[in-house]
Amino acid sequence: METEARSAARNQWSANPAGTNHAAAPEGTPEFYEQMTRSRYALQPWLPDLLRSWVPPGGRVLEIGCGAGTDHSVIAGIAGATAAIDLASHGAWLTQRRLELEGRPGTAQVADAEDMPFPDQSFDGVYSFGVLHHTDHPERAVAEMWRVMRPGATFMVALYHKHSMFAAQKAVEYVVRLRWRSQKWRDFLPELEYGAANLEQRPLVLLYSRRDARNLFSRFHDVRVRTEHPALRGHLLPDGLRRFGWYVVVTGRR
Ligand SMILES: C[S@@+](CC[C@H](N)C(=O)[O-])C[C@H]1O[C@@H](n2cnc3c(N)ncnc32)[C@H](O)[C@@H]1O
Secondary structure, eight states: OOOHHHHHHHHHHHHSOTTGGGOOSOTTSHHHHHHHHHHHHHHOTTHHHHHHHHSOTTSEEEEESOTTSHHHHHHHTTSSEEEEEESSHHHHHHHHHHHHHTTOOOEEEEOBTTBOSSOTTOEEEEEEESOGGGSSOHHHHHHHHHHHEEEEEEEEEEEEBTTSHHHHHHHHHHHHTTGGGTSOHHHHGGGGSTTGGGOSSOOOOOOBOHHHHHHHTTTSEEEEEEEEOOEETTEEOOGGGGGGOSEEEEEEEO
């Protein structure tokens, strides 16, 4: 179903698929993907090993909200089969193109996390990074995850962390720059998404505490929550501050 949040998400990430602003090479070329990979994992050095340690080797893995496909390429190198979805056709196209360039058999398509076009119990793993906090009913997306996962299948999901230094930085900016005079917090917060400040319709951005994140996945087993990416003013801070990182990473099993 089309809603304001979904049309805003489609507008935002059709215009600016996440990470593409870090690549100068022509879109869809091998150099373009290499530049995105390099910059993503230079900015988030903690991510590749965490992702590799999670992907079920040889399993069938779904990625929800694949964007330009950087993480999906890592997943496709380990999993036996992959599928990717994104609400924005630009992201689905970029991921499909990357799979083809790398000679991988997976498919990327346009679809909604809240209503996925897959049969029940068809995946051994589900991955989603920075996506479910942009959809109007994250709990419906999580129910869909449950539906398409086989019993025993695992997931890894990253959400924005409410009690992070980055969220605190945004709150300070909101107050000090007197933005509260002209904007609601929920309209200001989406400016953290690249290019969103220039759009009239901005994506929905929800923030999660560790407890909120755990509650969202309360139906699953072995749910573990960790925070990653302690960052402030664009700089990654020492790992000791991980507790206040920008991502809540949730793992668990159906
Ligand atoms: C911040 S980007 C993250 C993309 C990618 N996972 C990454 O980390 O680079 C959020 C992505 O989620 C997608 N998205 C938002 N709501 C969605 C929904 N309901 N169903 C599927 N994709 C969605 C957007 O189109 C966008 O590509």
